[in-house]
Amino acid sequence: MRIKLAAIFFLLWTPVLFAVDLPLADLIITHARIFDGRDERLRENSAIVIIRGKIVAITDAALAPAAKETIDAANRIVIPGLIDAHIHPSIPVAFSTIRDNDQNYLALRAATEARNILLRGFTTIRDMGGPSFGLKQAIDESLIEGPRIFPSGAIISQTSGHGDFRVRSSEPRRWSGRNDVLERQGYGLIADGPDEVLTAVREQLRSGATQIKLAAGGGISSMYDPIDTVQYVEAELQAAVHAAADWGTYVAVHAYTPAAIRRSIEAGVRSIEHAHLIDETTMKLIAERKVFLSPQAYVFSGVFEPASPQIAGAPLSKSAQVSVGLDHMMTLAKRYNVKVAFGTDVFGSAKVFPWESREFGARLRWFTPIEILRQATSINAELLALSGPRNPYPEGKLGVIEVGAWADLLIVEGNPLVDVRVLEDPARNLRLILKGGQIVKRL
Ligand SMILES: [Zn+2]
Incomplete structure (x- = not known):
């Protein structure tokens, strides 16, 4: 089954909507505030689209396509594994x-x-x-x-x-x-x-x-x-x-x-x-x-x-x-x-x-x-x-959240960009651990 995935590209500040052919997503993490591994500015209210273990698109949450499974990050911060x-x-x-x-x-x-x-x-x-x-x-x-x-x-x-x-x-x-x-x-x-x-x-x-x-x-x-x-x-x-x-x-x-x-x-x-x-x-x-x-x-x-x-x-x-x-x-x-x-x-x-x-x-x-x-x-x-x-894992990038990266992701309770010590209590503060698109832990 194939669906149309909408993606917004900002060109000269004018959003232009067009469609990309993608198979039905395996998993979507929606309502995510994304730390991409580099930029100190979070990408707010986003959806991360995952197919076969990798990130295939990052869209606004409102534009997220259908998927076999959707996980709502509920405006928590998502960081790379x-x-x-x-x-x-x-x-x-x-x-x-x-x-x-x-x-x-x-x-x-x-x-x-x-x-x-x-x-x-x-x-x-x-x-x-x-x-x-x-x-x-x-x-x-x-x-x-x-x-x-x-x-x-x-x-x-x-x-x-x-x-x-x-x-x-x-x-x-x-x-x-x-x-x-x-x-x-x-x-x-x-x-x-x-x-x-x-x-x-x-x-x-x-x-x-x-x-x-x-x-x-x-x-x-x-x-x-x-x-x-x-x-x-x-x-x-x-x-x-x-x-x-x-x-x-x-x-x-x-x-x-x-x-x-x-x-x-x-x-x-x-x-x-x-x-x-x-x-x-x-x-x-x-x-x-x-x-x-x-x-x-x-x-x-x-x-x-x-x-x-x-x-x-x-x-x-x-x-x-x-x-x-x-x-x-x-x-x-x-x-x-x-x-x-x-x-x-x-x-x-x-x-x-x-x-x-x-x-x-x-x-x-x-x-x-x-x-x-x-x-x-x-x-x-x-x-x-x-x-x-x-590199034994060359099919995807590691350590970043971007299209083409492995879906190695963490949903974090609290804001590690302000208080990095939230990562010192993973049992409590890691709500989701995803490795290659597979759920390792989910609270
Ligand atoms: Zn050593």
């Missing part, structure tokens, strides 16, 4: 617990977290390390509910780098002839020298990685790499960038310090994860080269520090060493107007994953609600677009 640019659903428990558990159990834990991520309104995520290829496949096949996933695969790391999760008793990996269990299961992959880095990158691409994650400096959750260390020499970083570019995609690196960030950018890396200890010169370089900054506020706001005060003279924990840079980094990012992604880096326990939503309020110290919403939608979508031909 959120994107988390840095999260690890496939690391649902601590690494020590992963070592001591059955892979099927861990997969089910990951599936549980994936569903919870979607119920927080994140319809797309960039997985920044961990064995999420099977999780993505199960979600894409609709076996389980979860967000669209842009997987990185294993975190590629030098020996004693941030992705070297071996225990103290492990034998030297090069001469023992055995990989560690966390390497075999796809959490990290140790590679030294350009030759091994090339293979490690290609192994992830072969498995379906949409971008590559490398550790370029010291990290918190790894045991044998002080925060100040620089990891991977220039030739190794260049090898990774080269292999990724040959596949049409890019490299993101874990890095906190100016030295690690600069070396990565010079090698052609396009996304800097964390960057909390950055200096002003290096932030200028990020701005100049239009590299994405992918920082996190909430998990670096001291939540991992003990409640009791630091004992005078005692060494700072790794997390405290990094957290001291948070305010400085965000202030510089704002000053130099760099492209700031929205990522949360939650992983490791069922207690930590719900903190994903707290990133919204944590950023208010530096950014306006509109800026934060853009980061979590259209700016993150620009970052995902760097995956080029490796």
Whole structure:
């Protein structure tokens, strides 16, 4: 059955009505106030017309055509499905617990977290390390509910780098002839020298990685790499960038310090994860080269520090060493107007994953609600677009509400453009979650 869909085009301020041939819509969201992911002005009293999972028209509510189903947003705000640019659903428990558990159990834990991520309104995520290829496949096949996933695969790391999760008793990996269990299961992959880095990158691409994650400096959750260390020499970083570019995609690196960030950018890396200890010169370089900054506020706001005060003279924990840079980094990012992604880096326990939503309020110290919403939608979508031909969902745009975009939509109670913290209580304030035109949740 086909119907005529009326669309209004404003030409020289004169509305001209004409008809477009479209099949009967699957779903229409009507009486919507639309935040399109970019414009701070809402598009009032609108209807979003959805066919086969995508937005095919946006009209005035009064001109909405017939559809198989209509949902009345009742003048609530509709925003694009959120994107988390840095999260690890496939690391649902601590690494020590992963070592001591059955892979099927861990997969089910990951599936549980994936569903919870979607119920927080994140319809797309960039997985920044961990064995999420099977999780993505199960979600894409609709076996389980979860967000669209842009997987990185294993975190590629030098020996004693941030992705070297071996225990103290492990034998030297090069001469023992055995990989560690966390390497075999796809959490990290140790590679030294350009030759091994090339293979490690290609192994992830072969498995379906949409971008590559490398550790370029010291990290918190790894045991044998002080925060100040620089990891991977220039030739190794260049090898990774080269292999990724040959596949049409890019490299993101874990890095906190100016030295690690600069070396990565010079090698052609396009996304800097964390960057909390950055200096002003290096932030200028990020701005100049239009590299994405992918920082996190909430998990670096001291939540991992003990409640009791630091004992005078005692060494700072790794997390405290990094957290001291948070305010400085965000202030510089704002000053130099760099492209700031929205990522949360939650992983490791069922207690930590719900903190994903707290990133919204944590950023208010530096950014306006509109800026934060853009980061979590259209700016993150620009970052995902760097995956080029490796984008697994190329049929529609992500992170925006416009014709041709995926119908990944949220109806929000309250006004997130004024109070972005309404997104911190998704159970109550997300009235509707739509992913690819399918209703995930409806209050
Ligand atoms: Zn991470």
